Amino acid sequence: MELRSVEELMDLLYACRDRHGLRTAALLRRGRPADKELQVAGLVQDIGQVLCPGDEAHRHERAAQAVRPLLGERVHRLVRREGPAGDDDLLRLRLAEQESRATAFDAGVLEDWRTVLELLATRNSRLGAVD
Incomplete structure (x- = not known):
């Protein structure tokens, strides 16, 4: 499945059993506020x-294959966990995911990410249209 719209993606996010992704994104937003791709x-x-x-x-x-056409190569690579073992972004993502599972806090609501x-x-x- 390839996602073609934010609406399709939001439907999948609402269907997730838990909200670890929401907490992970909130933690990444705190630590790297300018890096929207890492947060997403x-x-x-x-x-x-x-x-x-x-x-x-x-x-x-x-998940990586599904978001690739909508969100691009970097988000695809991060979700797929692709890259060198010392990749700072992958390390931040993994650490935030671990912390999100160990810490309970209010991460806001999913709709805030739309x-x-x-x-x-x-x-x-736009980038795809240029290539």
């Missing part, structure tokens, strides 16, 4: 549990 990677990485329930081995890959998702989708569609 934290937010969307859990859609794999909806796309392929029970298939933990492939959930990151499925504007950021729309911004990245618009930027990605």
Whole structure:
């Protein structure tokens, strides 16, 4: 499945069993407020549990493939966990994900992320049109 709209992505995010992605994104927003792609990677990485329930081995890959056409290569790479072991962004993403599972806090509401998702989708569609 490839996502073609923010609305489709929001539906998947609402369907997620838990809100670890929301907490991960909130933690990344605190630590790297200017890096919207990193924050969104934290937010969307859990859609794999909806796309392929029970298939933990492939959930990151499925999520990455789904968001690639909408959110671009960097978000795809981060969600897929692709890159060198010392990659700072991947390390931040993993640490934020671990912290989100260990710490309970109010991460806000999912709807607050719609504007950021729309911004990245618009930027990605413009970049794709130039290539």
